[in-house]
Amino acid sequence: MTMKHTMIFPALLALVVSAPAFSHSGDKVEADYDPVETEFGNYEPDLHASRTLEVKMSDDMTFTPEVIRVKQGEVLKIVHHNKGKLLHEFVLGTPETLAEHAELMKKFPNMEHAEPYMAHVQPGETMEMIWKFSKAGEFAFGCLIPGHFDAGMKGTVIVE
Ligand SMILES: [Cu+2]
Numbered sequence: 148m149t150m151k152h153t154m155i156f157p158a159l160l161a162l163v164v165s166a167p168a169f170s171h172s173g174d175k176v177e178a179d180y181d182p183v184e185t186e187f188g189n190y191e192p193d194l195h196a197s198r199t200l201e202v203k204m205s206d207d208m209t210f211t212p213e214v215i216r217v218k219q220g221e222v223l224k225i226v227h228h229n230k231g232k233l234l235h236e237f238v239l240g241t242p243e244t245l246a247e248h249a250e251l252m253k254k255f256p257n258m259e260h261a262e263p264y265m266a267h268v269q270p271g272e273t274m275e276m277i278w279k280f281s282k283a284g285e286f287a288f289g290c291l292i293p294g295h296f297d298a299g300m301k302g303t304v305i306v307e
Pocket residue numbers: 208234235236290291292295300
């Protein structure tokens with residue numbers, strides 16, 4: 148991260164927050180998303196979280212906590228705190244979807260995605276995500292920035 152980047156970012160963020168497509172003044176969600184249904188849960192624009200979970204991302208390639216336990220049907224607000232000096236991501240999925248996505252990111256490192264089950268968190272920043280864990284099972288989350296996932300930046304979600 149160069150000095151130039153750190154100077155530019157707050158201005159970009161201000162633009163993003165004030166653009167009409169981006170919602171909820173005060174909530175640092177990335178955007179308004181269309182409803183999404185996946186094998187690891189779903190998102191609708193009007194979800195209300197029953198619980199907030201704080202997740203820390205660190206440059207030692209760890210998430211804290213590494214295991215997230217949820218009751219089936221629970222809507223969680225996950226607040227991601229990037230405590231490091233590097234960009235980190237939180238991407239929910241299954242071990243298979245994350246591994247596939249991590250491979251894609253190696254081939255196309257500048258590929259940008261925006262989905263309600265992922266958050267790109269700049270150093271020192273905080274982002275929020277709301278997700279309904281509608282399906283029971285064991286799922287996964289990870290940081291798919293090239294190198295981070297392979298270095299162990301991943302965790303487990305247990306929905307029961
Ligand atoms: Cu990372």
